[in-house]
Structure formats: C-alpha cells, structure tokens
Amino acid sequence: MSLFNKFFFSISLFSIATWCSVFLSCTNDSALGDDGTVLPPVDTTTVEPPDTIAGIVCSPDTIHFEWEVLPILKSSCGRRDCHDAGAASSGVKLVNYQTVMLTGGIKPFMPEETRIYKQITHDDEEERMPPPPYDRLTERQVQIIAAWINQGAQNIRCDSSTIPCDADSVSFSADIVPLVKDACYGCHNQYVHESGIELLTYDDLKTAALNGSLVGTVAGETGYVRMPFGSIPLPACHVEKIRAWVERGALEN
Numbered sequence: 001m002s003l004f005n006k007f008f009f010s011i012s013l014f015s016i017a018t019w020c021s022v023f024l025s026c027t028n029d030s031a032l033g034d035d036g037t038v039l040p041p042v043d044t045t046t047v048e049p050p051d052t053i054a055g056i057v058c059s060p061d062t063i064h065f066e067w068e069v070l071p072i073l074k075s076s077c078g079r080r081d082c083h084d085a086g087a088a089s090s091g092v093k094l095v096n097y098q099t100v101m102l103t104g105g106i107k108p109f110m111p112e113e114t115r116i117y118k119q120i121t122h123d124d125e126e127e128r129m130p131p132p133p134y135d136r137l138t139e140r141q142v143q144i145i146a147a148w149i150n151q152g153a154q155n156i157r158c159d160s161s162t163i164p165c166d167a168d169s170v171s172f173s174a175d176i177v178p179l180v181k182d183a184c185y186g187c188h189n190q191y192v193h194e195s196g197i198e199l200l201t202y203d204d205l206k207t208a209a210l211n212g213s214l215v216g217t218v219a220g221e222t223g224y225v226r227m228p229f230g231s232i233p234l235p236a237c238h239v240e241k242i243r244a245w246v247e248r249g250a251l252e253n
C-alpha cells in the first residue's frame with residue numbers, strides 16, 4: 001500500500017470509528033467529547049452531599065434550584081414513567097440540574113423561549129405538561145420556575161439550615177399544603193399512587209401524620225425510605241414545620 005493509500009485507509013478507519021461512536025451515543029445516551037471520544041452517560045442518580053454547602057447562607061431574593069425548582073419538576077414531571085432517568089419522554093430528563101440544563105431547552109433569562117416553560121404554560125391542553133388528567137402546575141409554581149430562568153437559570157446552592165425558620169406558627173393551609181404540592185403531590189395523587197399512598201386531602205395527610213410515616217419519610221428516619229423519593233432531602237425548615245405540625249396534633253388550621 002502506498003503512503004497515500006495508507007493515509008486514506010487510516011482516515012476511513014477513523015471515520016468508521018467516529019460513526020460507530022456517534023451511533024453508540026444515540027443508543028446508550030452518551031455524548032461525544034470534542035476529540036470524538038464517547039463521554040460517559042450523565043449520572044442522573046447522584047446528589048451532591050449536603051456538607052459541600054455547609055454554612056453557605058441562603059439569600060431570600062435568590063431562587064435556589066435544588067430547594068425550589070427541582071422538587072416541583074421532579075414531583076410533577078420527573079416520575080419514573082415520564083421524565084426520569086429511565087423514561088425520558090421526548091428526550092427530556094428532569095432529574096437533576098445537569099439533566100434539566102441538557103435536555104429541558106433552558107434559555108437563561110428568557111422563560112418565553114424555554115422549552116419546559118412553554119410547555120407548563122401552554123394554552124392547548126394537548127400540548128401542555130403535565131398532560132391531562134394531571135393538574136396544571138399552580139400559578140405559584142410557574143412563577144418560581146419563571147423567576148429561576150429570569151435569574152439566569154443557575155444552580156445556586158446554599159445551606160438550608162441558614163433559612164430563617166418559624167416553625168412555631170405552622171399552619172396546615174399556609175405551610176403544609178404548598179409544601180406537599182411542590183414536593184410530594186406529583187407522585188402521590190389520584191392517578192399516581194406510589195406505594196399506594198395519596199397525599200391529596202387533609203385526611204390523607206393526617207393519616208400519614210398520625211402513623212408516623214410523614215415525619216419518618218421526610219426526616220429520613222430509620223425504617224423509612226426518604227422522601228421526596230430520589231431527591232435531596234427537603235430544606236431543614238420544611239422538615240421542622242412538618243414535625244411541628246404533626247406534634248401539635250396535625251390540625252386542619
């Protein structure tokens with residue numbers, strides 16, 4: 001083989017290798033690096049240990065993705081049959097910051113241009129997410145997601161124990177309901193009963209409060225699977241409020 005042919009032979013081997021890796025990347029969800037090597041698949045399971053943020057004070061004016069946005073996306077959209085690591089409907093995975101940024105069509109500072117924002121606010125019932133029969137996200141949830149995008153869609157992390165917490169004046173309607181709607185409702189409603197449990201009504205929550213599973217799961221007590229399932233723990237203040245509400249008899253106040 002002449003030097004010239006050798007050159008082309010190696011070029012074609014190289015392209016075959018490249019195309020194989022492109023093909024592989026489509027089938028196993030890996031991406032190609034700048035040098036053409038196959039990058040490992042995005043790790044959608046690990047959550048950064050909370051100690052890396054110890055002492056970082058949370059600012060009340062900042063939307064913290066992990067505390068405020070991710071629970072809404074995970075509970076309403078990132079369930080195992082929809083947009084989780086295994087079932088990425090339409091390629092959208094809403095599992096952690098990395099996958100949301102890679103697959104959610106996020107355009108920082110431009111909610112109207114952002115794919116997931118367009119879908120949660122879509123007027124057409126056929127197009128909107130979560131699709132019927134699931135409820136639309138609440139106005140407050142939509143505002144949180146819009147504010148996060150308007151602040152640059154960053155992953156600002158902080159230590160939730162620095163959030164001022166007034167668990168003494170906890171109320172069912174002002175504290176517990178919005179919290180459960182954001183972080184739990186998507187997996188525990190009339191259509192999706194993970195573990196056979198609905199957390200829709202006062203009675204549902206009172207039952208879980210009195211049998212110990214509400215505090216047990218959110219505080220990650222021994223013998224309970226920590227909730228919200230597959231996410232980082234709730235902010236410390238939310239756990240304190242739930243605990244205070246339960247200890248005071250789980251009133252409908």
Ligand code: HEC
Binds near residue numbers: 180186218228
């Ligand atoms: C992404 C889906 C998802 C979200 C969000 C979620 N759960 Fe769950 N939940 C599950 C699954 C799955 C199980 C069953 C876990 C198991 O047994 O392995 C479960 C089980 C439970 C149980 C029964 C546990 C027991 O030991 O009796 C309770 C109570 C519960 N969840 C409460 C909550 C609360 C409170 C929240 C919100 C803070 C929440 N869940 C958020 C998926 C979810």
